[in-house]
Amino acid sequence: MASRPWKSVRARTTLGATLVVAVALLIGAFSFYGILSSSIHASAERAAEQRLEELTERLDGPGGGPGGSRGIDTLDDELVQIIGSDGSIRSASEDARDDLGSSALPITDDPRTVRIDGKPMLVVSDDIGDDQTLVLAVPIEDDDETLSTVALLLAIALPLLLVLVAVTTWLVVGRALKPVTRIREEVDGITAERLHNRVEVPPSSDEIAALATTMNRMLDRLDASATAQRRFVSDASHELRSPLATIRQHAELAQTHPATTSIDELADVVSDEGLRLQGIVESLLLLARLDEGGGTHDESIDLDDLALGEVRRLRARGVDVDGSGIHAARVEGDPRLLGQLLRNLADNAARHSAGRVAISVIPQDTWVFVTVEDDGAGVPVDERERIFERFVRLDEARSRDAGGSGLGLAIVQGIATASGGTVSVDASRWGGARFVVALPLSD
The missing domain is CATH 1.10.287.130 (Signal transduction histidine kinase, dimerisation/phosphotransfer (DHp) domain)
Structure with missing residues (x-):
């Protein structure tokens, strides 16, 4: 049951390719047959007209006889008649007398195909003077047989080619889809x-x-x-x-x-x-x-006001906080979430500091950089990425005693990302930890 979709694709691809090739082959076959038929008929007409010209020159030349009739009756294997203006036959070749008797060939300005004794003949005519017309009938049975043979070959070859194309497409598509089927089966077997x-x-x-x-x-x-x-x-x-x-x-x-x-x-x-x-x-x-x-509920926020609020809160707890680096900056974001971001960073700095904390807000170009640093033990270089993971505490006992759950910095990173910014940590000027949050400025 699981392989049916691929078999369906295989069948549809094969059918589509076969139909396209069938249309192309039919158009090509009809075009080829039409061009070949026109070429053969044109060649037959040129040969008949050339032979008619030869007979006309022969009758008009010396010894042609009165009215150009002398010598026509001696021609073999050709249907030739000289017909007067009244429609009577003035002279005819031996085959014309045997096959046509007293019936006159049709006189036409352009080559014309007629059937004589059930055989197709191409009739051409030309005036030879004295109100007489030389008429020649050339058999084209071989040409029709050639075209019939070509039509039969095309009728046999086209279905065979279509079968070959269908089989080839089926095999090629199946081979192409086999790795896809294998990949699908492998992925289907991968569970939780x-x-x-x-x-x-x-x-x-x-x-x-x-x-x-x-x-x-x-x-x-x-x-x-x-x-x-x-x-x-x-x-x-x-x-x-x-x-x-x-x-x-x-x-x-x-x-x-x-x-x-x-x-x-x-x-x-x-x-x-x-x-x-x-x-x-x-x-x-x-x-x-x-x-x-x-x-989230985004609106224009004065980020410096949020930072000054955290400075006042920490000072009320007896923490020595430097807020001189706070400058005016407006950002687009959720005030509740950005307030949570600053509070988590401020609490983290106060929890790990030896006595000094600094908070700054510095706009630069299209960004604003919020920095919170302390003079604590800092964050080891190899832990600076892991510290933003959930429930990660570098100092387990101290974090529990201070009420930390290991989620504060993970929340900081989540809020910064949701606000279109980033957060990173490095060493502060006092050797402790410095957290830098970059947020896009409001337009």
Whole structure:
């Protein structure tokens, strides 16, 4: 059942090629037959007219006899008559007397085909003076037989050629589609558990090889996506299980030893872990919306106002923040998402800094560069790409203690990408981490 589509393509291709060749052959055959027929008839007419001229010169020459009739009756194997103006036969060759008797050949200005005794004859005539006309009839039976033979050969050859074309096309198309069928069968056998399998690329370096290479690239993307999804589900399950386990442990402790656990202490634990759960769930939902490319409301935003708001927020927490590099810049985007981007970067810098943080907004040409840097331990060079992956924490214990879930920088990258920009990380001027977000300026 799975191979029927390819067989259908094979049949349609064969039928289409055969029909095209059939039309071409029919047109060619009719054209060839028409040209050959015209050529043969023209040749016969020229030969008859040339023979008529010879007879006319012979009768008009010395010894031709009165009225040019002398010598006509001695001609053999030719139908020749001299006909008077009254339609009577003045003289005739021996074959004309035997075959025609007293019947006169038709007089015509142009060559004309008639049947005599059931045989086709080409009749030509010419005036020879004294109100007489020399009429010659030339047999063209051989010409008709030649044309009949050609027509028979064409009638036999055309179907044979069409059969040959159909068989050849069927075999060639089948051979061409065979690698495609093999690729289809291989891809059809690749399931979610076998995404590591790849299609064999033929060494032909043609379109089939390009198709196999494209399929392998698609499988690479699917495999990477499935691997990332499995890791994401595993990490999300782990992150969600941790606060739930903490709440359960304190609840069980309160049940077992109610005298040692106060209601206020239990309420604080449940509240803190509940907020942590809420943050993780909201982050996951935000990432899901960013992956789908929806949930945004673009408008013109003063990016410097958002940055100054983060400076004030961090200073209120006692963090030393340098905001002198913030300049006016407007971008098109979702204010909620861009505010989340700046907040995540600011919180990340405050969490890892030794005491100093700097935030700057610098427009340049058609872009604006938002920089957030700190004086912390920084990010190792080999970790600067991985740090934007979901649930990645370079300092696991410190991130948990500070309430981090490993989703903040992944959200930053998702928002930057959704806003048409990029995000990168390198070393700050103090040796810590410097995050640079590039966004297109508003027109």
